[in-house]
Amino acid sequence: MANHKSAEKRVRQSARRNEANRKNRSRLRTEIKKLRAAIDAGERTEAQSLLTATVSLIDKSIQKGIIHRNAAARYKSRLTTNVNGMAG
DSSP states (O other), rough: OOOSHHHHHHHHHHHHHHHHHHHHHHHHHHHHHHHHHHHTTTOHHHHHHHHHHHHHHHHHHHTSSSHHHHHHHHHHHHHHHHHSSSSO
16 A cells, blocks of 8 residues: 555546546447447448547547557548448
8 A cells, every 4th residue: 555645646646547548448449339330230321420429539539548549540440441331
């Protein structure tokens, strides 16, 4: 356990940041799952609307340090390809 005031503060800060990171990561994963479900169900219009929201969330996750920019680019590329490849 922390013995110094600064170490106690660090524990509080890391707990707060851990909670925020977990919340943001969970939200990102949920949105990606929703989009993939819409793609699998063949709902083109819903998938297109979810794609813009999901791409925006992915970009925000890069800025918050939740995912690496190359991983984000990979997600965006694959999701966009899947949505564009749907039978319309």
